[in-house]
Amino acid sequence: MTVRCERIAREVIEFFRFGDLDARSAPHLAHLAVCIDCREAVGLDRTLVMQLQRALAARVDGHAASPGAWIEIRRRALEPEAPTLLGRLLPVLRLAPVGATAIVVLALLVAPNLNPFRVQPHLAAGEPTWRILEEVEAMDVADGVQARWWLRYITVSAPHTGAVATFDRWELVSTSALVGGHSR
Amino acid sequence: MTESETGLVERMQSGDLQAFEEFFVTYQRPVYLTALAITRDPFLAEEILQDCFVKAYRVRHRLRTDVSPLPWLQRVCTNLCYSRLSRRRAPLEPLTDLIGNLAPDLSARPDEVVESREIVDVLQQGIDALPPKQQTAIILYYLHGYSLAEAAEIAGCQVGTMKSRIHYALRALRVLLPVARRTPIRGPRRLADERRA
Numbered sequence: 001m002t003v004r005c006e007r008i009a010r011e012v013i014e015f016f017r018f019g020d021l022d023a024r025s026a027p028h029l030a031h032l033a034v035c036i037d038c039r040e041a042v043g044l045d046r047t048l049v050m051q052l053q054r055a056l057a058a059r060v061d062g063h064a065a066s067p068g069a070w071i072e073i074r075r076r077a078l079e080p081e082a083p084t085l086l087g088r089l090l091p092v093l094r095l096a097p098v099g100a101t102a103i104v105v106l107a108l109l110v111a112p113n114l115n116p117f118r119v120q121p122h123l124a125a126g127e128p129t130w131r132i133l134e135e136v137e138a139m140d141v142a143d144g145v146q147a148r149w150w151l152r153y154i155t156v157s158a159p160h161t162g163a164v165a166t167f168d169r170w171e172l173v174s175t176s177a178l179v180g181g182h183s184r
Numbered sequence: 185m186t187e188s189e190t191g192l193v194e195r196m197q198s199g200d201l202q203a204f205e206e207f208f209v210t211y212q213r214p215v216y217l218t219a220l221a222i223t224r225d226p227f228l229a230e231e232i233l234q235d236c237f238v239k240a241y242r243v244r245h246r247l248r249t250d251v252s253p254l255p256w257l258q259r260v261c262t263n264l265c266y267s268r269l270s271r272r273r274a275p276l277e278p279l280t281d282l283i284g285n286l287a288p289d290l291s292a293r294p295d296e297v298v299e300s301r302e303i304v305d306v307l308q309q310g311i312d313a314l315p316p317k318q319q320t321a322i323i324l325y326y327l328h329g330y331s332l333a334e335a336a337e338i339a340g341c342q343v344g345t346m347k348s349r350i351h352y353a354l355r356a357l358r359v360l361l362p363v364a365r366r367t368p369i370r371g372p373r374r375l376a377d378e379r380r381a
Binding site: 014044045049051052053057059060064065069070072073074076081 | 201204205208212216217220221229230233234237238241242303304307308311322327347350351354357358
């Protein structure tokens, strides 16, 4: 089969397949009339399409939807629609911002150090090495002297280097540890 | 779209069950045939038919009244088919295996074989083995006889794309034909030459 024949056969096959036969097809059809190879190629495609149509028709021949189909469709169409997965999750998703906010607030209450907006206490240059920020409860009262407190205090990590507070914390502090310091 | 089709959808949208039944009677056959042609299972095809029309009723307010609902129904149907088949279909035999299985029959007498029942059976398997888009294309075009434009609208693609899908589907199926018949055997030859001979 020559290149020209192949091209003509391909074009004629497309004309036949898609119903595009018109005046433009005349030269192709004229060629087809005299070229057996092209006729065979086109004939093969026609045979394939016929067999394909037979095969497709065989899939559906003699079949129809059952008479009960409509009754079932009507019943299902009228019954309340089962919520989709998204529909079921929607009420929960609506509460998500509230839950997230509650978790954040709780976290800040439990661990105030996580609060990025908290103003860090600090010791000024002239201050001693520690300062009590908050006193909660005195403990261990012995001979009328409060020996230990639950305190929130700040201190410096290197007392002799200056006045930068490095942390504050709640701790059970012995009075002896606070000697020399200042209370609020 | 005919006036009765427009009115049918509008009546259905207003909750008229009688209109819904008419809608079903009007469009159920092509939808069922598509489902059956794709699945080859009458029970599954009926389930898909039901799903398709139940969905149509539930989204009736979104259905367009200016165009026929059939392309939409067919599109929903094909989507449902492939979604259901992907869950349950066993791995299909590749086309190359089908050819191998057919080879002994095909080598004998091509002209008879092409017409034979075996060819149709092998084509059935070949159709099953096609990619879904090509399968849908040949079902819409060759089973239903939709025009290229209609088939393209249902498949949600351009006409050129639909042509291309049909072309590739036929090319894949053509491989199933006897080797001697796939391409002309002889070189260039003209009727005049034959007459001379």
